[in-house]
Amino acid sequence: MFLSRVNPTRFPPFVASRRLFSASASAASLQQYCTEKPPIKPWPQRLFPKRLVSMITQQQNIDLALQIFLYAGKSHPGFTHNYDTYHSILFKLSRARAFDPVESLMADLRNSYPPIKCGENLFIDLLRNYGLAGRYESSMRIFLRIPDFGVKRSVRSLNTLLNVLIQNQRFDLVHAMFKNSKESFGITPNIFTCNLLVKALCKKNDIESAYKVLDEIPSMGLVPNLVTYTTILGGYVARGDMESAKRVLEEMLDRGWYPDATTYTVLMDGYCKLGRFSEAATVMDDMEKNEIEPNEVTYGVMIRALCKEKKSGEARNMFDEMLERSFMPDSSLCCKVIDALCEDHKKLGKEEDAMKIVSMAVMNGKVDKESWELFLKKFAGELDKGVLPLKELLHEISVS
Secondary structure (H helix, E strand, O other): OHHHOOOOOOOOOHHHHOOOOOHHHHHHHHHOOOOOOOOOOOOOOOOOHHHHHHHHHHOOOHHHHHHHHHHHHHHOOOOOOOHHHHHHHHHHHHHOOOHHHHHHHHHHHHOOOOOOOOOHHHHHHHHHHHHHOOOHHHHHHHHHHHHHHOOOOOHHHHHHHHHHHHHOOOHHHHHHHHHOHHHHHOOOOOHHHHHHHHHHHHHOOOHHHHHHHHHHHHHHOOOOOHHHHHHHHHHHHHHOOHHHHHHHHHHHHHOOOOOOHHHHHHHHHHHHHOOOHHHHHHHHHHHHHOOOOOOHHHHHHHHHHHHHOOOHHHHHHHHHHHHHOOOOOOHHHHHHHHHHHHHHHHHHOOHHHHHHHHHHHHHOOOOOHHHHHHHHHHHHHHHHHOOOOHHHHHHHHHHO
């Protein structure tokens, strides 16, 4: 069985090769942030952990936030840090990618006396923030060190780590961690874990193995869900195999799962990328027949495809439909439609349509420098012909 095959090398060699949260570097690295006087004025006479968390959260300057944390713990009479204060500063620092003080503070937290009781959310935030910075190796080490802080790892931290590995395109490690999750970590995968494995396999274009996982999920006492099927469907779409993608859709329906807007949008996107717009439109019609409302992503996929094919009129009509349904396009989509209409404006008289879109975007705060400059460049001396004169547009830009 696919899920039961275990690689003899359980974990990559880097996991045990270097230590994270070393106490030896802790004091030296934090010393530069310590102050003898309060780092901000006025400094509260009475300080409780909840107040300190608020001070750290609201502080925009990362260095100052750390100084506030350290001064409170070392110099404020009677104040003692707790899990919440550590969590607030560690989240703020890791989000800002200030990882050196993070590792020093984690060493302090681990060695605190009396011991501070930690929660798993702290480590989930660290896993995620290290991963966003591309430091997936550190995320793996953090995951392995969670028990050192008296915290039991759960499937939540495992799933967070797997998502980090997918974001960093380490699909092989996703499979290795999944296979060893119960034996090595005492964690039983749930359907979200299985979906992450399916996603990793599809990302590496191994859809056949992803399908094997789908077939074996019931043997784990779990039921594949809509996300499982949509992920595999998306894998076939990425490969350009629309026939197989349609078969997945049919299987999904046969097993009692009804596609949502995301499933339909993935299928439409595949047809659009292959230039098969009539089939994409058919999927959108099927979507509405099944009483599934398109969302802003659905409209964005279709509108961008129509603009790419120079079908500015159809793009404009769908753009209007999007607005009628109260979906607000982002500036990138506005820019695409404006560009398509501007290309046609001399031969087809589409300048008025483009002016309407710019006007609408201005009114809703969606015009950015890129789309505004594109509009000016395309229309040059013909700007006063449109629905909203240039002077009024400029006025709206200046006050928005």
